Amino acid sequence: MSGLQCLAADNIWFDKQRFDDAERRFYEGVNGPATPQQQQSSLHASVDHELVSRMKSLELENQTLHKVVEDMRAALLKLETRVAVLEKTPTPVAVPCAKATPVKAAPAKVENGDDEEEDDDDIDLFGSDEDNEAAERLKQERLAAYAAKKAKKPALIAKSSILLDVKPWDDETDMGKLEEHVRSVQMDGLLWGASKLVPVGYGIKKLQINCVVEDDKVGTDILEEEITKFEDFVQSVDVAAFNKI
Numbered sequence: 001m002s003g004l005q006c007l008a009a010d011n012i013w014f015d016k017q018r019f020d021d022a023e024r025r026f027y028e029g030v031n032g033p034a035t036p037q038q039q040q041s042s043l044h045a046s047v048d049h050e051l052v053s054r055m056k057s058l059e060l061e062n063q064t065l066h067k068v069v070e071d072m073r074a075a076l077l078k079l080e081t082r083v084a085v086l087e088k089t090p091t092p093v094a095v096p097c098a099k100a101t102p103v104k105a106a107p108a109k110v111e112n113g114d115d116e117e118e119d120d121d122d123i124d125l126f127g128s129d130e131d132n133e134a135a136e137r138l139k140q141e142r143l144a145a146y147a148a149k150k151a152k153k154p155a156l157i158a159k160s161s162i163l164l165d166v167k168p169w170d171d172e173t174d175m176g177k178l179e180e181h182v183r184s185v186q187m188d189g190l191l192w193g194a195s196k197l198v199p200v201g202y203g204i205k206k207l208q209i210n211c212v213v214e215d216d217k218v219g220t221d222i223l224e225e226e227i228t229k230f231e232d233f234v235q236s237v238d239v240a241a242f243n244k245i
Contacts, residue, residue: 163241189217
């Protein structure tokens with residue numbers, strides 16, 4: 001027996017690949033091959049399923065939020081109703097406690113008529129004249145002491161600080177002599193202060209001098225009148241500044 005005959009007699013499956021292809025074609029014939037359109041439709045179906053799931057979840061969440069809002073609205077309405085009732089209810093007025101009436105002690109029982117007459121003599125219904133005189137005397141002493149204390153207190157004196165501009169006739173005027181004449185003006189309630197020469201122009205300088213005056217005793221009119229009496233030196237007097245102290 002030749003080798004070929006031995007192989008032909010042996011039970012070996014040489015057509016397995018052909019049978020596998022036949023089986024594949026059978027199943028493809030039953031279900032049909034997966035085309036690109038089918039694959040895309042499957043993808044769209046998966047996406048649609050996911051969107052539907054998300055929409056259902058959002059609808060459920062929306063319903064929950066609606067319920068929470070309704071509960072809050074009901075609570076707010078209840079609170080507004082309670083506030084309105086409280087506002088309409090009148091506030092109770094506190095009733096003042098009645099002042100307790102002092103209890104007077106009962107008069108002692110009088111055993112005989114003589115003692116009753118003596119008690120009537122001891123009771124002074126209208127007060128003693130001596131007590132009234134003592135109270136009036138004390139009142140007058142206190143008034144006198146208060147008046148004396150007030151008289152010792154020094155009265156407040158109103159004062160002012162005045163800055164004067166004293167102008168000469170020309171540049172040949174002796175400004176030293178001019179200041180001496182100004183300071184020679186003396187009166188009660190006048191105190192001269194610092195001074196300086198201020199250039200005006202064309203070599204002319206004016207005297208700027210400060211003074212403190214008591215308002216009740218010295219006025220600016222009096223100062224100007226007294227200073228302008230020195231006609232040989234003074235042309236004019238002006239008030240540059242006036243301040244209360």
